[in-house]
Amino acid sequence: MIVRKTALKKLYSRGFKSMMSDRKGNELSSGGDSELGFALVLSGWQVWYDTRLKLKHCMPAGRVTWNYLIRLFQGFGITSVGLDHYEKAIKAGRADTTPDEVNKENWKFEYKKTLKEIRKYGLKRILSLRFSQDNNTQIPMLEYHISSLKELCRVKKEYDKDTDAIKNAVWRADNKVLKVSHRKFIETENDFRYGWPWRDETRSKTLNLKKYPKISILSPSFNSENTIEKAILSVLRQGYENFEHIIYDGGSTDGTIEILKKYPHLTWISEPDKGQCDAMNKAFEKSTGEIIAYLNVDDYFQRGVFQKIAKAFEENPDAEMVVGNLYFEFDDHTFIRKPEIEYKKIMQPFKYIFPINPVSYFYKRSVQTEAGPFPLDNHYTMDYWFLLKAYQNHKIIKIEDYLGTFCMNGFNKTSGADNRKNTHYRVIEHCWKYDRKNLPSYLLSYYKFYYYEKPPYNLTKLYHNLRKNAGRMVSVLTLKKNKYYSEKMLHSSRSNYYMNRRARAFSGLIASFFIYPKGLTHRSRQSMLAYTLLGKNYTEKAKIAYFFFTTPPGLPLANKIHYYSNEFKKSGKTVKGNSLLFLTFIVSPNFIFKQWKSKKSPDKETYFII
Numbered sequence: 001m002i003v004r005k006t007a008l009k010k011l012y013s014r015g016f017k018s019m020m021s022d023r024k025g026n027e028l029s030s031g032g033d034s035e036l037g038f039a040l041v042l043s044g045w046q047v048w049y050d051t052r053l054k055l056k057h058c059m060p061a062g063r064v065t066w067n068y069l070i071r072l073f074q075g076f077g078i079t080s081v082g083l084d085h086y087e088k089a090i091k092a093g094r095a096d097t098t099p100d101e102v103n104k105e106n107w108k109f110e111y112k113k114t115l116k117e118i119r120k121y122g123l124k125r126i127l128s129l130r131f132s133q134d135n136n137t138q139i140p141m142l143e144y145h146i147s148s149l150k151e152l153c154r155v156k157k158e159y160d161k162d163t164d165a166i167k168n169a170v171w172r173a174d175n176k177v178l179k180v181s182h183r184k185f186i187e188t189e190n191d192f193r194y195g196w197p198w199r200d201e202t203r204s205k206t207l208n209l210k211k212y213p214k215i216s217i218l219s220p221s222f223n224s225e226n227t228i229e230k231a232i233l234s235v236l237r238q239g240y241e242n243f244e245h246i247i248y249d250g251g252s253t254d255g256t257i258e259i260l261k262k263y264p265h266l267t268w269i270s271e272p273d274k275g276q277c278d279a280m281n282k283a284f285e286k287s288t289g290e291i292i293a294y295l296n297v298d299d300y301f302q303r304g305v306f307q308k309i310a311k312a313f314e315e316n317p318d319a320e321m322v323v324g325n326l327y328f329e330f331d332d333h334t335f336i337r338k339p340e341i342e343y344k345k346i347m348q349p350f351k352y353i354f355p356i357n358p359v360s361y362f363y364k365r366s367v368q369t370e371a372g373p374f375p376l377d378n379h380y381t382m383d384y385w386f387l388l389k390a391y392q393n394h395k396i397i398k399i400e401d402y403l404g405t406f407c408m409n410g411f412n413k414t415s416g417a418d419n420r421k422n423t424h425y426r427v428i429e430h431c432w433k434y435d436r437k438n439l440p441s442y443l444l445s446y447y448k449f450y451y452y453e454k455p456p457y458n459l460t461k462l463y464h465n466l467r468k469n470a471g472r473m474v475s476v477l478t479l480k481k482n483k484y485y486s487e488k489m490l491h492s493s494r495s496n497y498y499m500n501r502r503a504r505a506f507s508g509l510i511a512s513f514f515i516y517p518k519g520l521t522h523r524s525r526q527s528m529l530a531y532t533l534l535g536k537n538y539t540e541k542a543k544i545a546y547f548f549f550t551t552p553p554g555l556p557l558a559n560k561i562h563y564y565s566n567e568f569k570k571s572g573k574t575v576k577g578n579s580l581l582f583l584t585f586i587v588s589p590n591f592i593f594k595q596w597k598s599k600k601s602p603d604k605e606t607y608f609i610i
Contacts, residue, residue: 001033001036014171015170016043018035019085020032020035031082034083035083035086039172042086042089042166043172043173046181070140073144074143074144075147076147077143077145077146077151078148078151081110081152081159082151088163088167089163089167090178093173094182095182095183106160106163115149125142126146213242213289213290213291214243214289214291215290215310215362216288216289217235217294218280218283218284218287218292218294219245219248219283219294219296220276220296221249221252221256221279222250222252223252224254224297224298225255227298228247228260229262231295231297232266234295234404235301236265238304238305239306240306240307240310245265245266245267246268247260247266248273248280248282249268249271250271250273251272256270257270275376276379276382277373277375280294287365289365291309292368293359293362293363294358295359298407299359300359300404301359302327305324305401305403312399320366320367320390321362321367321390321396321397322363322396323339323360323398324361324399325337326339326356326402326404327404327405327406328356328357329405330408337356337360339354339356339360339398340352340353341391341396341397341398343392346387347388347442350446351445355383356406357383358383359404359405360403360404361403363394370389370394371386371390378426388427388434389430472485483516483519485512485515486513489508490512490519494528497531502535505528506529509528509529512525513525527539530542558584561580561583562584565577565583
């Protein structure tokens with residue numbers, strides 16, 4: 001972050017004081033730079049961002065550990081509570097918000113919101129924090145929300161007071177000034193997150209085409225009353241003269257049809273279909289435009305897109321598809337997606353970004369005619385199926401404009417799908433049918449660079465595991481480490497038994513006896529084998545029976561009498577000692593054999609004490 005010196009001087013001279021710090025003793029509490037950025041925006045300065053600006057953050061390898069990452073996210077969670085005051089003050093200065101919307105976001109609102117986020121992870125995931133879970137990508141965000149909740153509880157009394165203090169701070173600009181500045185910002189074509197709703201149509205004064213090519217916008221729909229009107233208006237308000245918007249509805253039962261009837265320029269049909277691909281094929285057959293684009297009714301176009309597309313095709317007559325950048329809205333965040341246009345790169349979505357939504361590309365009619373109709377059995381990756389064919393056989397150009405916004409609101413069909421697996425299978429199928437020469441290189445890249453949560457195939461890891469297991473097998477076959485591996489199996493079996501996995505525990509014990517037969521002589525292993533084989537109740541009964549038969553009932557009393565008989569003999573009272581010894585043999589005849597053994601081995605003691 002680079003800050004103008006004049007802005008800093010003016011901000012501090014008006015009485016700004018930081019509420020946060022980057023470090024509190026040994027505790028990380030990041031956010032000082034973010035607080036400064038928020039304060040500058042509140043005081044009327046503008047933040048400028050350029051994608052060409054690249055900064056490299058250097059960190060020693062030894063510092064990048066899992067524990068450090070967790071502590072970092074915990075610090076972010078604490079910081080987010082402190083930054084909430086600034087965010088609410090900035091919201092109050094937006095042109096598209098009212099004071100009531102901001103005032104309701106008090107401490108109670110934030111507490112419930114954070115608690116709701118934590119509940120999404122489930123009780124089992126929360127309780128699992130007791131154990132180390134390296135490389136589990138859900139854990140950092142869970143720690144983030146838990147830290148936020150703890151911080152909210154800590155600042156419960158001061159939270160609303162601090163929010164009001166920032167809203168009424170002397171150093172910040174007036175809300176009216178901020179709202180005017182924000183209104184100018186959202187009415188430009190460079191609107192980032194606040195590009196909707198539009199107030200009027202977009203007219204381009206610089207576009208000078210001899211003839212506007214006809215653009216066909218095709219939209220499949222089903223029960224979309226909450227989002228379809230925004231999609232329709234994003235097409236209608238483009239200010240483009242030659243277009244058609246065709247909507248194929250799958251027989252909606254909500255208020256979608258009433259919305260469609262409001263707009264006479266639409267061509268729409270509502271009837272049951274065989275899925276989204278069927279609706280897309282029907283819409284394409286009915287269309288007549290030279291340029292085709294699909295618009296899902298959850299998404300919408302940015303301002304002035306149609307003019308930019310028409311200009312791009314006019315300036316590049318041999319181009320068959322134009323691809324642009326994309327805004328990706330997920331929950332409360334907006335991300336930028338800049339796709340690649342090389343065929344081999346979009347074949348590797350785990351490394352590069354392909355046009356992940358049809359709102360970001362337009363193409364000539366001949367492209368889809370050659371690709372053929374969308375397959376009806378493909379319900380999730382029909383767009384990717386089409387792109388692989390188009391990129392392989394047609395000329396693609398890219399413009400740096402943002403063409404549309406892809407909204408991932410949690411209700412999309414894509415939200416609940418395993419997109420990683422689906423795209424992988426789609427590339428395999430495409431290569432097998434149309435491009436077998438690139439299949440080996442794709443598979444090599446996939447298995448080598450697959451870096452998701454649980455990498456199932458990693459060549460380096462695979463070689464390491466193969467070498468490690470081969471060494472184990474050699475050590476077992478050569479009887480070098482059998483006792484070591486037997487002990488490990490015993491510990492594993494004991495853990496499985498306590499987790500009520502008796503079958504696994506029993507099989508592990510048998511395997512440990514097989515590689516190390518001497519373990520059968522150990523009392524602890526015999527006991528564990530009985531527990532896994534018979535269960536707890538029957539094993540306890542077997543133990544009682546064993547001790548009954550191996551230890552006669554009179555043995556404890558005989559031991560005591562025998563001890564005192566020896567004591568009397570040592571003190572010279574031989575008659576009393578022999579009489580007690582005789583009584584010992586009556587109580588427990590087993591002592592006759594013990595006496596005989598003690599005489600046979602004079603080095604040992606001649607009496608036993610229990």
